[in-house]
Amino acid sequence: MSVLRLTVIWHGNFAGGGPIAEALAAHFEGAEDEPNSSGLTIPVRVRCKGADPSDSLSAPLPLMTGDDTINIVLLLFEGNLVTAFEKHWSSFANSIRAELDAHPDRTLVLPMRLGDRSAIAPFDDIQSIPTSLFLGSGLSDPRWMRRLTLTIVAHIGNYLRRLEQFEKDPATPIDETLLSRFPLFLSHAKTDALAVVNAIRDHLANNNYGVDTFIDAKDLPAGLGYEKMFTAAIRAGAVVAIRSDAYSSRPWCRWETLEGKRLLRPIVVLDLFRDAELRMNPYGGNVPALRLVDPSVSGENAQAEMDRAVLAIMTEAVRIMVWNRRVMSLEAAARAKYPGRDIRKLPRPPELVDIANIRIETASPIVVLHPGPPLPRPEEKMIRAIGGDLELCAPSDLGVPL
Numbered sequence: 415m416s417v418l419r420l421t422v423i424w425h426g427n428f429a430g431g432g433p434i435a436e437a438l439a440a441h442f443e444g445a446e447d448e449p450n451s452s453g454l455t456i457p458v459r460v461r462c463k464g465a466d467p468s469d470s471l472s473a474p475l476p477l478m479t480g481d482d483t484i485n486i487v488l489l490l491f492e493g494n495l496v497t498a499f500e501k502h503w504s505s506f507a508n509s510i511r512a513e514l515d516a517h518p519d520r521t522l523v524l525p526m527r528l529g530d531r532s533a534i535a536p537f538d539d540i541q542s543i544p545t546s547l548f549l550g551s552g553l554s555d556p557r558w559m560r561r562l563t564l565t566i567v568a569h570i571g572n573y574l575r576r577l578e579q580f581e582k583d584p585a586t587p588i589d590e591t592l593l594s595r596f597p598l599f600l601s602h603a604k605t606d607a608l609a610v611v612n613a614i615r616d617h618l619a620n621n622n623y624g625v626d627t628f629i630d631a632k633d634l635p636a637g638l639g640y641e642k643m644f645t646a647a648i649r650a651g652a653v654v655a656i657r658s659d660a661y662s663s664r665p666w667c668r669w670e671t672l673e674g675k676r677l678l679r680p681i682v683v684l685d686l687f688r689d690a691e692l693r694m695n696p697y698g699g700n701v702p703a704l705r706l707v708d709p710s711v712s713g714e715n716a717q718a719e720m721d722r723a724v725l726a727i728m729t730e731a732v733r734i735m736v737w738n739r740r741v742m743s744l745e746a747a748a749r750a751k752y753p754g755r756d757i758r759k760l761p762r763p764p765e766l767v768d769i770a771n772i773r774i775e776t777a778s779p780i781v782v783l784h785p786g787p788p789l790p791r792p793e794e795k796m797i798r799a800i801g802g803d804l805e806l807c808a809p810s811d812l813g814v815p816l
Contacts, residue, residue, distance in 0.1 A: 418736055420486045420566075421477060423461045425494035430528070430553045434490060435460050437559045438566065441729070453733050453785070461506075473506035479513055484520045484577075486570055489537065492528040499534060511536040518589040519580060522573045524566065543569075547622070549717055557718045564725040567732055568623035571596065574735040595626035597651035598727060599644070601670040603660035604631070610656055610686055613709035617720035623728065625651075640666070648673050652680035652731050654723075655698055656706075657687055662695040671697045676771050678761055680731040684723055700765045702730050734761040737785055744783050747812040752781045752805055760784040765793075769801045779803040786810050 420442055424431030439458040464472030477485055487510060489495065499507040514521045525534065525542040543565055550558030575596065580588035598618075600611050615627045627633075628647040630640070653674035661667050674681045675697065683703035704726050709716040741759050748757055756778045760768055764784050772780060780801075786808035789797070794806060 417482055418456050418484045418486065418739070419459060419478070420456055420488065420570075421459045421461060422488045422490065423474070423495070424490035424492075425498050426462045427494040428462075428490065428492050428528075430492075431460075431462055431490055433553055434559070434562065437563060438488075441563050441567075454729065454736060456736065471502040473503045476506070476509050477513065479517075479520075481520070485513070485522070486566075486573070487521070487523045488566060489523065489525045490528055491525055491534055491542070496529070496534055499536075507536055518587070519577065522570070524569055526562075549721060557721070560718070560721050560725060564721055564728065565623065567725065567728045568625065571728055571732045571735060572624040574732065574739075578735070593624070594650075595624055596731070597626050597628045597647050599628045599647050599651055599653045599670065599674075600656065601653055601661075601667055601674075602656040603658055603664045603667060605658075605660045606688075607656045607658040607661065607686060610658075610684070610706065610709060613716065614654075614720060614723070617717065618724065623724070625724070625728070641669075644670060645673060645677070648679055649677050652682070652727055654727055655681060655683045655695075655701075657683050657685050657695070657698065657703075659687060659689050659691050662691050662693050662698075668695055668697055671695060672767065675767050678734075678759075680727070680734050680761075682723075682727045682730050697767055700762055700767075702726055737761050741783055744807075744809060744812055744814055747814055748781050748783055748807055751812065752807075755779045755781045755805065758782050763789060763793075764797055764806060766796065766800060769797055769804070773800075773802065777802065781805045781807050783807050 420438065422431070422435040422438060435458065442454050442456040442458050444453065444455070461474040461477075463474060464470065465475045466472035477487070479485065510523065514523050523537060523540060525537050525540055527542050527544050545562070548558045548561040550556070550561070552558055572593065575593055576588050576591045579591050579593065580586065600614060602608070602611050611629055615629065618625060618627055628651070630644070634640070634643055648670070653670060655661070655667070655671050671681065681701040683698055683701060684706040685703055686706050686708060704723065706723055707715070707719050709719060738759075738761065745757055756776060758772050758780050760782060762785065764782050772782070780803070782804055784806065788808045788811065789806060797806065798804070
């Protein structure tokens with residue numbers, strides 16, 4: 415199992431390094447059983463001081479590396495770190511660059527420019543993150559910090575997608591792999607959600623996150639069938655279900671949510687509910703959801719609202735990619751504990767829809783591997799009532815730490 419780790423590096427004289435690292439840790443390290451947690455459980459480490467307390471010029475401890483570690487390294491470049499990398503921290507900087515050059519399949523370096531300088535050796539040939547594109551006025555502005563977090567999440571997601579492609583086709587080096595943009599399938603009812611759809615599309619126009627939107631009326635070529643093209647778009651990306659008053663009354667909207675669950679794709683609900691609906695969508699649960707302020711009435715906060723929504727979507731996409739890597743370590747343990755059973759892996763705690771999809775494909779005895787914690791007894795009882803011969807298995811049931 416690969417361990418994914420985020421390390422934030424800054425110079426101790428830069429007062430902004432601590433708040434940035436704390437904000438990222440709050441987002442990436444949350445436990446799956448905590449309310450409002452992202453569920454990423456990615457440890458955040460820091461390097462901001464020399465390893466020798468008696469020597470003010472000593473370099474930090476080297477990064478932890480190894481075959482089972484994927485290092486995401488965020489470099490907070492302002493004047494102090496630039497000077498340190500040029501002088502007394504140069505060996506530390508060179509060791510990071512050497513690890514990147516030797517093992518791009520387990521190292522991603524993200525230089526972030528917090529000043530005017532853009533070329534910083536030994537990372538002057540690597541694309542950096544310009545904070546000039548961030549919303550807000552700086553570190554003390556929640557909008558600025560949210561944009562920073564969103565940017566890091568998106569770049570980690572793009573890296574994991576390239577890593578997946580490299581593992582399928584090692585003939586093309588990971589640092590030479592180009593991917594198409596990650597499509598966000600905007601599932602919506604045109605009668606009362608079109609303004610929000612257009613706002614999301616406009617917000618993401620020319621973005622540097624590596625994401626795109628798929629809207630049926632604008633992106634489906636004439637002459638092609640809805641179902642097959644929608645399935646292709648959903649399989650490649652994530653489903654964003656915009657829950658307006660009319661959403662649940664639309665058969666295609668309900669199908670799009672179901673298709674996202676059948677394909678085990680990231681799904682996030684943006685709640686634009688205003689008044690009433692005759693029948694709440696029964697397939698829209700068991701996924702992250704957040705209340706979205708209508709951009710047509712949110713005024714100057716519209717951009718911040720869009721960032722908040724996109725951060726939730728990209729976080730769920732990264733969570734599933736991380737889970738898919740972690741769950742590989744569970745399969746051997748599950749096969750040993752439950753010999754002779756089919757193994758089915760779910761990126762969310764199982765629900766009745768998941769079991770129905772599995773049983774459409776097979777009647778064999780199965781083990782369902784899913785993120786923890788184990789299901790509460792009432793949920794488990796219902797799933798066992800329709801699931802036939804199955805075992806539900808969270809990581810804690812196998813004694814495997816994730």
